[in-house]
Amino acid sequence: MDELPIVIIGAGPQGLAAAAHLAERDVEVVVLERGEEPAAAVSEWGHVRLFSAWPELTDTAARRLLEPTGWSAPTSGYPTGAEWVNDYLAPLAGVLGERVKYATTVTGISRQGRDKVVDGGRKSQPFTVHAVDQDGNEARLRARAVIDASGTWGIPNPAGGDGFPALGEARAHASISYRIPDDVSDFAGSHVVVVGAGHSATHAVLRLSELARRSPGTQVTWLLRRGSATNVFDGGLGDELPERAALGSRARKMIDEGLVNLVTGFRVAEFRQDGETLTVIAEDGHEVAGVAHVFALTGFRPDTEMLRELRIDLDPALDAVAGIAAEIDPNIHSCGSVGATGARELAQPEQGFFIVGVKAYGRAPTFLAMTGYEQVRSVAAHLAGDHEAAARNELALPDTGVCGGSGDFDDNAGSCCAAPAPSVMQIGRRPVTVG
Known part of the structure; x- marks a missing residue:
């Protein structure tokens, strides 16, 4: 051989x-x-x-x-x-x-x-x-x-919160993308949803938030499965990869400016077609309606x-x-x-x-x-x-500065990299916690 x-x-x-x-x-x-x-x-x-x-x-x-x-x-x-x-x-x-x-x-x-x-x-x-x-x-x-x-x-992961495609996800394929968008100008003036908490989702949110800044009437909703938004903003000064830390910081700034609605604890269960738009429904019944397009960036x-x-x-x-x-x-x-x-x-x-x-x-x-x-x-x-x-070990990795783990998956508990406490807003039929 x-x-x-x-x-x-x-x-x-x-x-x-x-x-x-x-x-x-x-x-x-x-x-x-x-x-x-x-x-x-x-x-x-x-x-x-x-x-x-x-x-x-x-x-x-x-x-x-x-x-x-x-x-x-x-x-x-x-x-x-x-x-x-x-x-x-x-x-x-x-x-x-x-x-x-x-x-x-x-x-x-x-x-x-x-x-x-x-x-x-x-x-x-x-x-x-x-x-x-x-x-x-x-x-x-x-x-x-x-x-x-x-x-x-x-093989991108589906939007469904349990690892399988949500109800209606396959039928709604024309309105769901699984890659980071490049030119987002076609979404000007419409409601766009991003599902996911990683760097791909953050990239997409930043592109869409700039569109929202340029084009009034554009609505960006960011859906997280976790109960806390802490990990989304990474480790800040604790992250030895400065551009990664800056990615989270820029996303937080867009949220603070009101260009992005961040919704936590939202696990997608169904996509329902309502004419030319979608309604995204969570496992607990919360709804996000009037959605023109979804970017499912869940890994x-x-x-x-x-x-x-x-x-x-x-x-x-x-x-x-x-x-x-x-x-x-x-x-x-x-x-x-x-x-x-x-x-x-x-x-x-x-x-x-x-x-x-x-x-x-x-x-x-x-x-x-x-x-x-x-x-x-x-x-x-x-x-x-x-x-x-x-x-031999010839690698010296930078500190992530990120407190990982799913200990806060079902709640809004903080961690060693905790961000300020979330506020509350209303989406659909029930109140939703927002980071």
Whole structure:
């Protein structure tokens, strides 16, 4: 099997970084990318500015591979997704050259001649990567190891508060979006709802609030499932990523100015079509009516269908790699930063198979690019036989300053990053608490 390549699924930031580390160690590698260009998923949110600065967005081995070409690493500023692709990820893919295969969708991974049930001789057999190209042509690639860096972008969570689509959500698909908007001018003068409490939702709220400032009559309602808005505003001065702290601060300013109605404790149960508008109904009966469009930005979840014939260990709550789940669980994660995660923590029962990047985090929302780069550095070292390097921790994460956890999910209790007490407003039939 040593003569076979290592197959990497996904030519995004972590997939390309893994390829750079393996190429630097003279290990044969093949990267399979579903899109027709590198980092195709990042390009889809190219209009969004990252809250990580340039030095945190490039990988060490990738820089060493690029610098002989005359490329210089950006040293300051906060790029948009498009700038990240154009100024770093696309040049990196170019240097990797024919190692990267585009328009190739992986449909399954298995052990050659053995399904998930078979024990006999399992570890001695290579992996078989099942793939199909854009014309429907099937292919089988044998690999000595596989790194799944395919991300979670393809499966956004629904708006429904219980993890499934709300009643009427599928029927109302024309009025519901699951991505951060770019041009929001078409919503001028209408009522727009954002569902979600993460950074994607915050980005959307900020874009829409600027529209509300420019276009009187535009109404923006922000629905949170939690009983408290504390985490939305992040850790302020306790956050060592200043742009992330500023994101929450800007959102709070828009709320204080009356450009956004923030509603807490609202778990979507139903979308009801009322002529040309929607009524959004919560589990407890509260209603938000006259809605022209909804942005459901409630996070993403990993696609594990292609892994069904492998023996993998995922956390039952997070769908994250079990070995790192305790470090990243938003139910218990509090102020401070998550620990570094490398080959040891990411190891699967299926020897030689690793899930890295945001997909390793499953549904947990705490992933940073620099965490993923440390993951692939360690995994690449392990697969190349450099176990000393694989065991090293070369990552220093910034403090999040965020008090996570779902202890306040059902109430308005404060926390170590508590914001001022909420006020009360009336929406629909019943009073709703607003942060």
